[in-house]
Amino acid sequence: MFPKPPSFDLSEDCIFDFSPHPMWIYDVKTLKFLKVNQEAVRLYGYTKKEFLSLTLESIRPKEDIPILTTAIKDIYQRDDGYFKKRLIRHKKKDGTVFPVHIKSNLIPHKDKTLELVIAIDITEPKKSEDLLILSNNRLNRAQRIAKLGYWRRNLESNIMEWSDETYRIFGYGPQTIEPTMKNMIKAFHPEDYQLLTKELLDRIRSGKLTSFEHRIRRGKDTLSWVHQEIQLVKCSKGTPMYLEGIIQDITDRKEHEQQLESSNERFSLAMLASNQKIWELDHANNTILHSIIIGDGQEQIVKESFTKESSWFSKIHPDDIDRVWESFGKQLSDTERSQGKLEYSILLKNGEVGYVIDTYYVQRGSQGEPIRTIGSMTDVTLTRKQLERIKDQNKALSDIAWLQSHAIRAPLTRIMALSNLYRSKGEDILSIDRLIQLIDEAVGEIDTELHKIIKITNDNNPNGQRNITGR
Numbered sequence: 001m002f003p004k005p006p007s008f009d010l011s012e013d014c015i016f017d018f019s020p021h022p023m024w025i026y027d028v029k030t031l032k033f034l035k036v037n038q039e040a041v042r043l044y045g046y047t048k049k050e051f052l053s054l055t056l057e058s059i060r061p062k063e064d065i066p067i068l069t070t071a072i073k074d075i076y077q078r079d080d081g082y083f084k085k086r087l088i089r090h091k092k093k094d095g096t097v098f099p100v101h102i103k104s105n106l107i108p109h110k111d112k113t114l115e116l117v118i119a120i121d122i123t124e125p126k127k128s129e130d131l132l133i134l135s136n137n138r139l140n141r142a143q144r145i146a147k148l149g150y151w152r153r154n155l156e157s158n159i160m161e162w163s164d165e166t167y168r169i170f171g172y173g174p175q176t177i178e179p180t181m182k183n184m185i186k187a188f189h190p191e192d193y194q195l196l197t198k199e200l201l202d203r204i205r206s207g208k209l210t211s212f213e214h215r216i217r218r219g220k221d222t223l224s225w226v227h228q229e230i231q232l233v234k235c236s237k238g239t240p241m242y243l244e245g246i247i248q249d250i251t252d253r254k255e256h257e258q259q260l261e262s263s264n265e266r267f268s269l270a271m272l273a274s275n276q277k278i279w280e281l282d283h284a285n286n287t288i289l290h291s292i293i294i295g296d297g298q299e300q301i302v303k304e305s306f307t308k309e310s311s312w313f314s315k316i317h318p319d320d321i322d323r324v325w326e327s328f329g330k331q332l333s334d335t336e337r338s339q340g341k342l343e344y345s346i347l348l349k350n351g352e353v354g355y356v357i358d359t360y361y362v363q364r365g366s367q368g369e370p371i372r373t374i375g376s377m378t379d380v381t382l383t384r385k386q387l388e389r390i391k392d393q394n395k396a397l398s399d400i401a402w403l404q405s406h407a408i409r410a411p412l413t414r415i416m417a418l419s420n421l422y423r424s425k426g427e428d429i430l431s432i433d434r435l436i437q438l439i440d441e442a443v444g445e446i447d448t449e450l451h452k453i454i455k456i457t458n459d460n461n462p463n464g465q466r467n468i469t470g471r
Helices: 012-017 038-044 062-073 123-146 164-170 181-186 190-195 198-205 251-273 318-333 381-428 432-459
Strands: 023-027 033-036 082-091 097-107 114-121 148-154 160-162 210-218 222-234 240-249 277-282 287-293 299-305 339-347 353-364 370-379
Touching: 023 038, 038 114, 062 082, 097 123, 123 148, 123 164, 148 164, 160 164, 164 210, 164 240, 190 210, 198 210, 198 222, 222 251, 318 339, 353 381, 381 432
Parallel strands: none
Antiparallel strands: 023 033, 023 114, 082 097, 097 114, 148 160, 148 240, 210 222, 222 240, 277 287, 277 370, 287 299, 339 353, 353 370
16 A cells, blocks of 8 residues: 555645746746745746846846847737747856747736746756757758759658658749659650550559659759669558658769760770770779671680780780780789880781780779770881881891992902003003903902892892893
């Protein structure tokens, strides 16, 4: 058995003193406190004696005194003397300012105007409200930054709930369009209506999360891309309750993808159309993109792993593969290097050896690591062969010049000397027979050297016209 509680006299003073909220009575003219209850004493920190020496201005922040003055002036304008609940700020004895809701009512009195006030401390609810407002503001900012909206539709209503960002995505303000399912679907691009298939609706009805992308007419003129995720929410008994979803503006991403696709297409066409062999190396995935010749003589873009066993390296002459691999790796490991060049020989289909110059550019990350390398391989076989031919021709010319200046000049000089000697001294020094013999020997030397020159010329011009001697 519980003990019997003591009995209380439910007088006005009893109700006033035992109220769970601070209460007081004050003189409207002087603003002095005439009576306060125990809860007011506890909350504000004054003793009852101190309270009765104060005025309403004593428990208001200094900057809020004008608000109090205005409220007192309007006190007689209240209906039936009753003042509705309002939010103000009060100040405790220790200076702490806190929010309160107050309710008040005028008390009839024969020679004074008095007012009864009830003050409700809302510090904790206000903190919760402020936190909620802050959270909502952060959520709204996050949705705006991400261009992400939320919507919800009760199955028993055609009207939907749209977040502020959902309105923005569709290009309207909350007051300019009614948020209905019909208006949402109406915004679909005509070519995307085909997405609203029975299969899609069945997936939604099954309660599974459904994702898809489509175009919308944003406002009246603008076309945008959006990503939607929709789900049907059911109660614990499995009864459908409402639809909810998120909608995100992905226009920027779609435009970037289209630009990238267009860029890749142009790059592929450039690879196919160029006389140079263009290649691209993706270091993150260790893959190389390049072109190869297929059976019908056409080029085809291929993507494969970047290894020494790939088709890319199979074209390099075996004598150069290790050198090219090591040299390329060394150049890539130099974090300060953004450009490079490699020269090597390749095996041609006809079995001959060709020559290429491979120039490339390296895109690097913040730490200098290679991210992407783009190169251009130029066939310099013809140029290389022409240079070799020029070298051979230069050597031939050098040999011919030497023969002309030494091997031919010597016998020719002897003939000239013999001729001068015979004219000046006659047969006293050199008989005519001996002169003819010596001249024949010199002419024979000249003829021998001329045949050497003809052979050198013919050897360095294998496809040209043969010497008139036919030798």
